[in-house]
Amino acid sequence: MGSSTGGRPPVMADVAKAAGVSHQTVSRVLNDHPNVRAETRSRVLEAIDLLGYRRNMVARALVTRHSRTLGVVSFDTTLYGPASTVYGIEQAARDAGYFVSIVSLRTIDRAGVRDAINYLIEQGVDGIVVVAPQRSAAGALEDLSPGIPIVAVEGGHSVQVPVVCVDQAEGARLATDHLLKLGHETVWHIRGPQDWLEAEGRVEGWRGALSAAGRDIPEVLSGDWSPRSGYEAGKLLAGMAGEVTAVFVANDQMSLGVLRAFTEEGVRVPEQISIVGFDDIPESEFFSPPLTTVRQDFGAVGRHSIDVLLGQLEEGAAKVLERFVVPPDLVVRGSSAPPGA
C-alpha cells in the first residue's frame, strides 16, 4: 500500500510531502478549486496515485458539516413496491452524488420510525426519505423536530413534511372504470391491510368510481397483500360466481392467489369473472391469463423524492411543503373482458 507511510494508510499530509506542496494544495486539487497551476495539479494527482491515497470523507464531513449521505427508512424491502422505491431512491441519490444509508424496519410503529430517524440523524445524514406506507408510520412524522430535511413517500396528508406518492385513488378509478366500461354491472374489491394508506387510497378510488357511475357498492373483502390472502378471498368469490363478474384486487400478488383459487374451483377468467390487479410486478404479464393491472412508476417516485429532498437541502429555509403526485397507468391484458365473453 502506501510506499512510505509506515504501514498506515496515507493521509493528505503524506501526499503533500510527496508532491512537494502543502496539504491545502492537495485539498484544492481534490476539490477542483480553480486556482491551481496545471503542472502542480498533475504532480499532486501523481502522488495520490503513487501512494494509493484515499480521501477520508469522515474528516471532511466533520468540517464541512455535510456527509453527502442520505438516510432511507423503509419497511420490508423484500416486497416489490418498497424494494423498487428504495432502488429508485438509491439510483437517483447516486446520480446526484449522494450515498444512501438504509434502515429496514421489521415492524412498523411510531417508536420504530422515530428511532430510525434519530439514528440516521446521529449518523450525520444530510436528509432522510421515509417510505411510510402505513398510517402508523406516517404518524411518526408528525412529532419530530429533525433540523434536517425529510420527505415522505406515500406518507398520507401529513402537514409536517413534503410527500411524494403515486395517485392510488386514480389508479383504482382507472381499474374500476375499465371494468365498468367493459359492461360489468358492478365491481368487487379485495383490499389491502387496514393500516396501509395505499390500501385505503385504492378502496376510495374504487368506491368513488362506482358511485360516480351510480352502481351498487359490494361488500369489501380484505387481504394482507400476500398471495395466500388473495387465495382465500378468491375461494369466497368463486362461491358467488353467478353474482360476481368483475373483481379489482388491491395488488398483483393477491391477484395471483385469486387466480389460483378460481382455477381450483373451475371459475374461468375472464369468461366468468374479470380480474384487475395493481402494481404490475414483472410476473403479472405471465399469469394465466396475463393480468390486467395498474402500473406504478416506482423509479419516478424515487427520483422525485430525491429531487424534493435536494431542493430542501439547497433552498434551506424555503421549506416547501409540496405534494408530488405520480400518475399511474392502466395496463390491459387478458384477465379482463366483457361479462360472459
Place this chain on the structure above:
Amino acid sequence: MGSSTGGRPPVMADVAKAAGVSHQTVSRVLNDHPNVRAETRSRVLEAIDLLGYRRNMVARALVTRHSRTLGVVSFDTTLYGPASTVYGIEQAARDAGYFVSIVSLRTIDRAGVRDAINYLIEQGVDGIVVVAPQRSAAGALEDLSPGIPIVAVEGGHSVQVPVVCVDQAEGARLATDHLLKLGHETVWHIRGPQDWLEAEGRVEGWRGALSAAGRDIPEVLSGDWSPRSGYEAGKLLAGMAGEVTAVFVANDQMSLGVLRAFTEEGVRVPEQISIVGFDDIPESEFFSPPLTTVRQDFGAVGRHSIDVLLGQLEEGAAKVLERFVVPPDLVVRGSSAPPGA
C-alpha cells in the same frame, strides 16, 4: 431546540457546561464508562435531555476510526434474491449494532464493483459485503487491496476473500434427483444467464445428477431469469412434448413463463411435463399448478455474511478465508409428478 446554544445544535461542551462537568465526563457517560458517580451521571443525562443533545457520530468516527457502518454492494435489488439477501444483511447488521450503506449497481462489471468498493471505503465503512452473483463481479474482488474486511456473497471460488453462499449445485441435484426418482427418463434444463455463478452451479448440479444416474444429458436451453425468457424456452419445449417429460428451470420467474407457454400450447403440467423451479419466491405456491422448487434461505446467508465480517473485524489479522455454505431445501408441490400421470 437547544435552550441556550444560540440556535446551533448543542455539542458535548454545551452539555458539560449545563451539567457543571467537563466534556470528558459527558463522553464517559455516553460511553458507559464505569468510573462515573451515579449522581453525576444522572445530572449529565438530564442536561442531555434538556438540551436535546445528540452525539455527533462523525466526530466520534474520526477519532475512533470506526464508523459502525458496513457497506453493501449489490446488483439490482429489485430482484427477489438480492433483495432478500440485502434485507437479511441489514437486519443482521443492525442486530449487531451496525449501520448499512448500500450501493446498488445498475450494470455489473469489474470497474463498477471496484469503484463501489472504493467509494464505500472512502466513506469510512468498517467492512463490506459484496453480493457478487456474477463472474465479472467476483473477478473484481481479486484485484483489490482493501485494508478492510470484505466478504462475498455467492462469490465463486475467489481466493482473496471469504465467501458465504447457498449450495447451488446441491439444490440442482435435489431438483433433478427428485424428478428422476419420480420415474422420468431424463431431465431438461433451462439455465440462467451465462455470467452468473448461480446459473453455472445449477447447471453443474443438474448435469452431475444426470451423469451419476447414467442418463442422457439433453441440450441446455438458456434464459436470463426473466419470465419472458422462460416463456420463450417454454414455447420451444412445448413443441417437443412427446420427447420431454421433465424440466428443471433455473429460477421461479422463468418457471412462470414456462407454465404460461405450456398453458398456451395446451401442454398439461404435471401430466405431460413436470417442472421444478428454484428460489421459492412467495408467488410460487400459487402458480397453476403450485410450483415444486428449491428454497434458498436468504436470511441465513445475510446473517452468516455479517457473522463472518464481524469475525474478521474482531480477529483483525486472523484473516480466515472460510467458505460458508448454506444448504438449500426441496419444496415439493403440484408441478412435479411421475411421467404420464
Place this chain on the structure above:
DNA sequence: AGTGAGAATGTTAGCGATAACACTACCGAA
C-alpha cells in the same frame, strides 16, 4: 523599473468527539 491586481500557494485555526495522562479525594494498611 515600479506598481497593483489577481493567481498560486502556504499557515493557522478549528470541526466535535475520544485517548492519554494528570490530578484530587478518599480509603485501608503499614
Place this chain on the structure above:
DNA sequence: TTCGGTAGTGTTATCGCTAACATTCTCACT
C-alpha cells in the same frame, strides 16, 4: 501518620480534513 491504590474528574493532544486569512509570485500597464 504516612503511604499506595483507586474511583472520580479535568486538561491537553489528536484524528484528517477545510475555511479563512497570509503570503508570495506573475504579469500587464504606466
